[in-house]
Each structure stands twice: as C-alpha cells, then as structure tokens.
Amino acid sequence: MQVRRFPCDPGPAAWNELLPAGQQRAALKHAVTADWLVVGAGFAGLSAARRLSELHPTDRIIVLDATRVAEGPAGRNSGFMIDVPHDLTSSNYSGNTNHNLREIRLNRAGIDYAKSACEAFGMSAEAFSLRGKINGAITQRGVEHNTGYALHLDHLSEPYERLDANAMKSITGSSSYIDGLFSPGTAMIQPALFIRSLASGIETERLKIFEQSPVHELKREGVTWKAITPEGSVSTAKVILAVNGHLESFGFYDRSLMHIFTYGSMTHALSKTDLARLGGHSEWALTPADSLGTTVRRISGTGGDRLIIRNRATFDPTLAVKDKRISQVARTHDRSFKDRFPMLKNVEMQYRWGGRLCLSRNNVSVFGEIENNLYAACCQNGLGTAKGMVSGKLIAEEACGVQSDLLDDQKSDAQPSKLPPQPISTVGANMVLRWGEFKAGKEL
Numbered sequence: 001m002q003v004r005r006f007p008c009d010p011g012p013a014a015w016n017e018l019l020p021a022g023q024q025r026a027a028l029k030h031a032v033t034a035d036w037l038v039v040g041a042g043f044a045g046l047s048a049a050r051r052l053s054e055l056h057p058t059d060r061i062i063v064l065d066a067t068r069v070a071e072g073p074a075g076r077n078s079g080f081m082i083d084v085p086h087d088l089t090s091s092n093y094s095g096n097t098n099h100n101l102r103e104i105r106l107n108r109a110g111i112d113y114a115k116s117a118c119e120a121f122g123m124s125a126e127a128f129s130l131r132g133k134i135n136g137a138i139t140q141r142g143v144e145h146n147t148g149y150a151l152h153l154d155h156l157s158e159p160y161e162r163l164d165a166n167a168m169k170s171i172t173g174s175s176s177y178i179d180g181l182f183s184p185g186t187a188m189i190q191p192a193l194f195i196r197s198l199a200s201g202i203e204t205e206r207l208k209i210f211e212q213s214p215v216h217e218l219k220r221e222g223v224t225w226k227a228i229t230p231e232g233s234v235s236t237a238k239v240i241l242a243v244n245g246h247l248e249s250f251g252f253y254d255r256s257l258m259h260i261f262t263y264g265s266m267t268h269a270l271s272k273t274d275l276a277r278l279g280g281h282s283e284w285a286l287t288p289a290d291s292l293g294t295t296v297r298r299i300s301g302t303g304g305d306r307l308i309i310r311n312r313a314t315f316d317p318t319l320a321v322k323d324k325r326i327s328q329v330a331r332t333h334d335r336s337f338k339d340r341f342p343m344l345k346n347v348e349m350q351y352r353w354g355g356r357l358c359l360s361r362n363n364v365s366v367f368g369e370i371e372n373n374l375y376a377a378c379c380q381n382g383l384g385t386a387k388g389m390v391s392g393k394l395i396a397e398e399a400c401g402v403q404s405d406l407l408d409d410q411k412s413d414a415q416p417s418k419l420p421p422q423p424i425s426t427v428g429a430n431m432v433l434r435w436g437e438f439k440a441g442k443e444l
C-alpha cells in the first residue's frame, strides 16, 4: 500500500519549544531487518514499543516517525491524562454503567502505564504528576453540566469536590468561574517532556527510534512486511501501526475516521507584576464544563509561569489545515483569554498552534490485527494520552499472544461506523461543531 498523506502539524510545538534542545535522532538511511516495526512515536507507538521490549527483551524493535519526537500531536496536546471521561454516556445516570466502567478501567490502566514509565525512567513531576483537574463553569448552563456530571460520578462512586466561585478565584485568579468540579484521578503531563522522556527511556541497543522517517509504502514480501521510507526500509515479521487518524492514509477505514483539528495558544512567561495581578495557585488545570468550551492551564516549570488555552475544533478530512486557520482561531483565543484574565490585558501569546485528533462516529477505537501480522492501535477518540498509552500496551500484548481481562475490554469495541459521503460529512460535522461552540457561549 502506498501511503497517501503525511503528517502536517500547523504552528510550533510550543511545549517542545519550552525545553532545551532535545536529542536529534537520525532518519533511517539504509535497509534493515527487525523482529518488530512500530510506525508512530506518539503515546500508542512508544507504549507498544516499550511493552514489546518488556515481553521480548532480545527482539529487535524499530520505531519510525514521520516527524521528530514531541513535534506531532503527542507533544502538542493540553496534557490532561483523564481517567473519568467528561461525556459519560447515560442520560439517566444509571444506563451504560458497564460501558463507563470499562472505559474508566482502560483509561486508568493507561495512566498506570505512564506512571510506571515515569518511575522507571526517572521523569520529573513536571513531566507527569497525578494531581487531578477541575471542570470549570462560567455560565449557568456550565453549572448544570457540572451538576449532571456530579450525578454520574455519584452513581459510579467516583470521588469529586465541588468548588464555589470564591474557591475558583483563589485557585485560578479569575473571577469568571462561578463553579468547579475537582476530580482527583487525572494525571497532568508536560506533553513534550513526557513523550521525550518516554522515547529516550525505552531506547536500547535492541530498540531504535528513527525520526523524520515517514513510511511511504508498506508491502508484503512473502511472509515479511517491508516498510519503505525516503532513504531506507525495514523488513520485519510484524508491524504495529500507531498513527492515529493517519491509518486512513495507509488505506484503512476509509470514510470511517473523523479528522478533527483543535488549537492552542500559550502566553509569554508572565512577569512578577503579571503574577501579582493574576494571583491564584502556580499550577492548575481546567477543562470546560461544556465540552466545546475552553481548556485552560497554568504552568510554572521550564519556560517560566505561563497560561495556556485551547479551544475550537474543525473537521478537516484532508488531515491538513492552512496557516490562516491559526490566525482565524487566534481571535477566539484572545477573546477567551481576555474574558477570563482582564487583569492581564498586556500579556501576549508567544505560541499558537493546531493539531490532530481522530474520532469515530460511534466513539470506538481501531484495535487489533487488521491484516496478517499487521496490527493497529489507532483512533483514540479525543482522550488519546491515556487511551494511546493503554491501547499501545495492549496491542503489543495482542500481537504477542498475551491474554488478559483488560485486553478483552479493549477488544470489545465495535468497528467504527461509516461517515456520510462528502461533502455532507464535512458540512454536517462543521455545522454541529459551530452550533456546539455557539451554544457553549461564554464557556468558549
């Protein structure tokens, strides 16, 4: 199969820019053989490679990525490794309990695998820490979302704490939030630092990562698979595709994967005066009560104290967006920022960027053997940090014949359902997103 499209990440990978220059790995420049090839060095790919090396320490494992480690979506997300999803799927707080419990089990297994990597590879608390997050509400509608979410959590016996406007101001410094719901199980990561540390932690003589090595073609030669990059090739018995939405670029699940871009902006490092004006805690992480609202984080690690916001979502089936999209979205970002932090009216954004997510219409992932000895752990449906970690680990176990209840949980998903034909799906999906953002009102 000829690969049809390649990753294209708009704007800088801001989290990576904050860090000292990282390890520059070579591109693949010759023909090699290996026991395993993993395509994609994001959460799923690195997790799969790590698990393979745990199960078969003497096997030779190659990881190829089209870009540099931490430059793709794995290094440009907002860094919430969420255990309990926001959109719990029952309308009466009692339906679908099994589905919710299964999803929470899987997400927690992903967070546990990330935590064990953090311990094994000596990552700092900046890279990974289990410190929870807040669902922040600005509008009455947002408060109702939080109340509904709290009922779900009660039903699932999950812990949480409700925060009033005063508590929200003392944490965030912003007077905009009238309600919050703190849940303790989310791990917060500096995504570029985490993914860089994971990549360097798993590398050994037997496990090699090649950057800037896009797979252009993947073909069978007898019983082996051969992956061809611009300057080299890998011949191998088994391949794991951990490329999220780019699975479609390899010719699989045509018209079944929804390619969404979402966007972030990060301020310059805040000055002492800015910090005094802002007040609040030095680190906090807030998801919006309305899922199409604005995610906000305050960080205080390498690169100084900064605020980061993320909002807007666009459906882009070509897997690419034009640069002007970033400047269009910047207008919404600046408004969202000024609404929440009017005391910081002189603070400018230093970085603006976008990145890819992959969803399916029926909220299922792509997991398993998709052709003989060709495996996929893709379509993470939004919560791709935790889901990528767990689906990567489990796809390695599946390919090695290891069985577990968790693997059965992961395999119990249906197949992604088909999207309507073009242009209906693009027009329809973007209308749904725009309407959702309109209804989010001040939560955006």
Ligand SMILES: Cc1cc2nc3c(=O)[nH]c(=O)nc-3n(C[C@H](O)[C@H](O)[C@H](O)COP(=O)(O)OP(=O)(O)OC[C@H]3O[C@@H](n4cnc5c(N)ncnc54)[C@H](O)[C@@H]3O)c2cc1C
Residues within 6 Å of the ligand: 003, 005, 006, 007, 039, 040, 041, 042, 043, 044, 045, 064, 065, 066, 067, 072, 073, 074, 075, 076, 077, 078, 079, 080, 081, 082, 213, 214, 215, 216, 242, 243, 244, 246, 261, 262, 263, 264, 310, 354, 355, 356, 357, 358, 377, 378, 379, 380, 381, 382, 383, 384, 385, 386, 387, 388
């Ligand atoms: C702005 C933003 C904020 C987000 N916030 C969050 C959040 O807070 N929490 C959360 O859980 N998720 C978040 N996400 C989503 C999350 O980043 C993704 O779901 C996650 O990165 C998916 O992990 P993955 O390993 O499956 O895929 P990816 O991280 O996309 O990794 C796939 C890799 O495959 C490589 N690849 C693709 N094609 C080829 C090829 N032909 N050859 C070689 N390599 C190839 C790509 O370069 C890429 O590095 C956010 C995304 C964005 C853009």
